[in-house]
Each structure stands twice: as C-alpha cells, then as structure tokens.
Amino acid sequence: MDIANTTRMIDVCDILLKLSVTSARPRYAFLVLTLISEAADAAGRAGPLVVDGNHEHLLRDWLSDALSPLVRSERRNLLRQRIIARLAADLPEDPIIAEAIVSAAVDDQVRASSKTNISRAVGDLLRAGLVRRHYAGWRTNHQNRGGRRSAVYTVEAGTLAALRRRSILI
Numbered sequence: 001m002d003i004a005n006t007t008r009m010i011d012v013c014d015i016l017l018k019l020s021v022t023s024a025r026p027r028y029a030f031l032v033l034t035l036i037s038e039a040a041d042a043a044g045r046a047g048p049l050v051v052d053g054n055h056e057h058l059l060r061d062w063l064s065d066a067l068s069p070l071v072r073s074e075r076r077n078l079l080r081q082r083i084i085a086r087l088a089a090d091l092p093e094d095p096i097i098a099e100a101i102v103s104a105a106v107d108d109q110v111r112a113s114s115k116t117n118i119s120r121a122v123g124d125l126l127r128a129g130l131v132r133r134h135y136a137g138w139r140t141n142h143q144n145r146g147g148r149r150s151a152v153y154t155v156e157a158g159t160l161a162a163l164r165r166r167s168i169l170i
Contacts, residue, residue, distance in 0.1 A: 043154070
C-alpha cells in the first residue's frame with residue numbers, strides 16, 4: 001500500500017483549525033458540535049428527537065437546555081428584572097405563582113436566544129464541512145424550509161470518529 005496516497009485521519013486539532021477559519025465563535029461552535037456528536041447515533045445522525053431519561057426533546061431544544069448554564073448569572077438577573085418590569089401589572093399576588101411565571105418567562109427567553117446562537121454555530125459547522133443538516137417531520141407546502149419540521153444534524157464520519165476517539169475513561 002502506498003503511504004503517500006492514504007489520507008490522514010482528521011483529529012480534534014483539524015476540527016479546531018477549520019472552525020477558526022469559518023466561525024466568528026469557534027469555541028462555541030466546537031461546543032455545539034460536541035453536544036451534537038454526543039446526541040448522535042453510531043452513524044452520526046442526531047435528531048429530530050433526543051431521548052433524555054424518560055423524556056423526548058426536539059434536538060434544538062435539547063441543545064439549548066444543555067447550553068443554558070453558560071448564561072452568566074448577572075445577565076440572567078438583568079433579564080429577570082426586565083421580565084418582572086414587563087409583567088408587573090399581570091403578576092398574581094401569590095409570590096410562589098408569580099415566581100413560577102417569571103422563571104418560565106426567563107427560561108423561554110434564554111431558550112429562544114440560545115436557539116439563535118445554535119443556528120449560527122450550526123451554519124459555521126456546515127461551512128466547515130463538519131456537519132450536514134436536513135429537516136424531518138410534518139411538512140407544509142411553502143418556501144420556509146423549517147415550516148413545522150425539526151432539524152436533524154449528521155456529523156461527518158471523520159469528525160465523529162475524531163470526537164469519539166479515546167472517549168472512554170479508564
């Protein structure tokens with residue numbers, strides 16, 4: 001076998017190099033890639049649903065929830081204050097119920113913002129050739145490619161192998 005004609009296996013350094021060229025936020029894109037590969041099956045396909053314990057989540061919701069601890073507490077507190085100010089007239093007198101409403105609104109806002117960031121990161125991963133995307137689920141007849149369909153990401157085989165190599169702790 002001619003060694004000069006064999007292709008070198010991709011490794012994590014190659015992934016980071018590709019992301020540094022294609023992404024404005026390569027570390028975040030790498031984190032998203034790592035989470036997608038964690039949710040992926042043996043063929044590298046993740047989505048449209050991810051099973052977490054006894055619950056099924058849409059892939060983008062699962063990614064958003066997994067990344068939500070990265071929202072700094074001071075940013076979350078500022079968001080909480082804005083939501084309380086916005087909902088002040090509609091909040092009930094019961095502090096427990098009011099807290100539940102505010103917490104749900106904060107979580108929804110964090111999730112929405114996180115989904116936008118994830119979409120940008122996945123776009124970077126697509127440009128880098130590390131991931132492919134398609135949509136699955138119910139389809140509507142219009143040009144909005146995401147219309148009531150859910151994202152499915154497939155991590156390229158070499159990328160998946162690089163991320164899963166030496167992943168077992170001894």
